[in-house]
Structures are given as C-alpha cells and as structure tokens.
Amino acid sequence: MENYRGVLVFAEQREGNLQNVALELLGEARKIANKLNVEVSALLVGHKIEKLADALFEYGADKVYVVDDKDYNYYSTDHYAHVFTEAIKQLKPEIVLIGATSIGRDLAPRVSARLGTGLTADCTSLDVDVEKRLLLQTRPAFGGNVMATIICPNHRPQMATVRPGVMEKNYEKGRTGKVEKLNIPKIESKVKVLNVVKEAKKAVSLSEAKVIVAGGRGVGSKEGFKLIEELAKVLGGEVGASRAAVEAGYITKDHQVGQTGQTVKPELYIACGISGAIQHLAGMQSSRTIIAINKDPNAPIFKVCDYGIVGEIKEVIPALIEELKNK
Numbered sequence: 093m094e095n096y097r098g099v100l101v102f103a104e105q106r107e108g109n110l111q112n113v114a115l116e117l118l119g120e121a122r123k124i125a126n127k128l129n130v131e132v133s134a135l136l137v138g139h140k141i142e143k144l145a146d147a148l149f150e151y152g153a154d155k156v157y158v159v160d161d162k163d164y165n166y167y168s169t170d171h172y173a174h175v176f177t178e179a180i181k182q183l184k185p186e187i188v189l190i191g192a193t194s195i196g197r198d199l200a201p202r203v204s205a206r207l208g209t210g211l212t213a214d215c216t217s218l219d220v221d222v223e224k225r226l227l228l229q230t231r232p233a234f235g236g237n238v239m240a241t242i243i244c245p246n247h248r249p250q251m252a253t254v255r256p257g258v259m260e261k262n263y264e265k266g267r268t269g270k271v272e273k274l275n276i277p278k279i280e281s282k283v284k285v286l287n288v289v290k291e292a293k294k295a296v297s298l299s300e301a302k303v304i305v306a307g308g309r310g311v312g313s314k315e316g317f318k319l320i321e322e323l324a325k326v327l328g329g330e331v332g333a334s335r336a337a338v339e340a341g342y343i344t345k346d347h348q349v350g351q352t353g354q355t356v357k358p359e360l361y362i363a364c365g366i367s368g369a370i371q372h373l374a375g376m377q378s379s380r381t382i383i384a385i386n387k388d389p390n391a392p393i394f395k396v397c398d399y400g401i402v403g404e405i406k407e408v409i410p411a412l413i414e415e416l417k418n419k
Contacts, residue, residue: 093186096248099125100185102176103134103148103156104195106167110144112261112299113191117254118152119262121189124220124227133157133183137175139165142271149269152262156271157183161278166288167195170281173202178276180207185249187227189218192253200253210244211251216258216355216374227252232351232374239374255355257299258378298349302359303329306349306376309336310365310386311405317342319409320364326416332356332376334366350375365405368393385409 134153145156204211212229219228227250233240305324350372361379384397
C-alpha cells in the first residue's frame with residue numbers, strides 16, 4: 093500500500109459541462125491532501141473536454157488526467173468503468189472520490205469491485221487519520237438513525253461516493269496545474285448509445301438553490317403546499333419537502349430532501365411542519381441558516397434550527413408573505 097499516494101477525483105461532466113459535485117469534491121480533496129501532504133488530481137473522461145481542466149485547477153486540482161475519445165462523448169458503463177479502473181491502476185491514488193450522482197452510483201461500485209477494494213456510498217462527511225493514512229468516511233446507517241464512520245484499512249485505493257451539495261467549493265482564480273493525457277487501450281462495449289432524449293419537464297434544482305422553503309406532513313395537504321410555494325416564490329427560492337409529505341402525495345419526489353432524497357446546503361432553509369427526523373436532518377442540517385415553523389414546541393427540528401416559530405403554518409406563513417411583500 094506504500095505505492096499508493098494522492099487523492100483522485102472523478103471530474104464528472106455531461107455534454108462538456110462540469111457537474112457541480114466534481115468542484116465540491118475538489119474542495120474536500122484539497123483539505124485531505126493538505127493534511128496528508130500529497131497532490132490532488134482529477135480524471136476527465138469524454139470527448140473534446142480538455143478545456144475543462146482550467147476550472148478544475150481553479151477549484152483545487154494540481155494535475156488533470158484526460159482520456160479523450162469520441163466513443164466517450166456520452167456515459168457508457170462499459171467504457172467508463174474500464175477507463176476509470178485502468179487509470180487508477182496507472183496512477184495509484186490512495187483515495188478516490190466520486191459524486192453520488194446517477195452516473196457515480198453506477199460507476200463507483202463496478203470500479204471498486206474490479207480493483208478488489210472497498211467503497212463507502214453516499215457519504216455526508218469525510219476526514220482523514222493522518223498517522224494511519226486512513227480516510228474516515230461518514231454516512232447515515234440503520235435507516236438514518238445513526239451516523240457511521242467507515243474505514244478501509246487493508247486495501248487501496250480507499251473509495252467513497254459523496255452526495256452533491258454536501259462539500260464546500262474552494263475557488264482560487266488563476267490557479268493552474270499540469271494536464272496529462274492518459275493512454276488507455278479501448279475496449280469494445282456491449283452497449284451503444286444511439287440517441288439521448290431529454291425529458292421536457294423542468295428539473296427541480298434544490299442542490300443549487302440559495303433559498304429553500306420545505307414542507308412536511310404538518311402542511312396537511314396539496315392545497316397546503318400552495319402556501320409553501322408562494323413563500324418560496326416571494327423569497328426567490330425553491331420548494332422542498334420531507335419524505336412524509338412526498339409519501340402522503342402532497343408533492344412529487346423530485347422535491348424530497350433527506351437521506352433518501354437530495355442533500356442541500358442553501359443560505360436559508362425554512363422548514364414548515366417538519367418534525368425533524370434524523371433522516372431529514374441528514375439532507376439539510378448544513379444549511380447556513382435554518383428557520384423552523386411548527387405547532388409542536390417539542391419538535392426535534394427546534395434543536396437544530398437557528399430561529400424557531402411555534403405556531404400554525406396557516407397563520408404564520410401568510411403573515412411572513414405579507415411582511416415580505418411590504419418590504
């Protein structure tokens with residue numbers, strides 16, 4: 093294991109656009125690498141994507157390794173798993189970080205299995221034991237009732253997928269590094285991408301939102317969520333929801349925040365009628381400012397919020413909306 097050094101980030105891109113989670117991971121990789129006194133590198137796979145290296149340097153990479161081929165223009169499990177596995181064999185990083193996106197969740201376990209190493213999925217926190225050079229990978233376990241810290245002491249690399257919206261970006265304008273092209277022999281994939289069809293539906297971008305107004309079971313109905321939507325509109329934010337609200341049919345799952353939904357970190361998070369179960373807190377407790385509105389003064393959400401309002405949602409929210417509109 094002594095031959096393995098450095099932190100490698102899978103720089104996920106789609107149609108030539110870097111995914112935010114890749115930049116977030118570089119920020120966390122930089123912190124870990126500084127503690128271990130090693131370099132941060134990023135792996136770019138795609139077609140005509142070398143230009144993206146500049147942004148990766150500015151967000152923390154020391155080196156960017158590029159694998160460019162027209163067959164890698166769209167994500168393919170066979171191609172990407174092969175490239176990523178061979179890149180790790182060549183570069184021998186001690187730590188590999190991947191975004192827990194639809195692509196990352198498909199790719200990471202295949203690569204870890206081929207390498208015969210461990211993988212911790214959906215991490216919400218990372219740290220490092222410098223003396224033992226162990227990555228401390230924390231994630232919710234047992235249905236979100238506990239937070240488990242997992243290590244991989246006997247195999248390298250140590251691999252983890254990390255939820256989008258959890259880690260902090262670290263931007264340094266003008267920072268540069270070294271670009272290297274990796275020579276990895278191609279394989280014949282069993283699958284060919286014939287066409288890509290995008291859903292016309294507007295995506296709910298909770299991970300990018302600066303303000304989120306979220307409703308829980310306490311909202312009471314679909315009609316009740318109209319108040320949530322109105323408050324979010326006045327604040328220029330997005331609408332979130334707890335799992336209980338989604339399962340009750342008040343709103344669709346793409347709005348769900350929590351362990352089984354999206355992880356968010358907005359400037360302002362307003363929790364309306366949300367009790368504060370640990371599964372929900374796992375997805376929003378890193379928000380900069382949390383305001384809770386709940387009629388139950390003993391609701392767990394009040395233990396983590398910055399400001400709490402005990403009262404009926406149907407009375408509190410209209411008063412907030414009126415006050416905001418008058419400003």
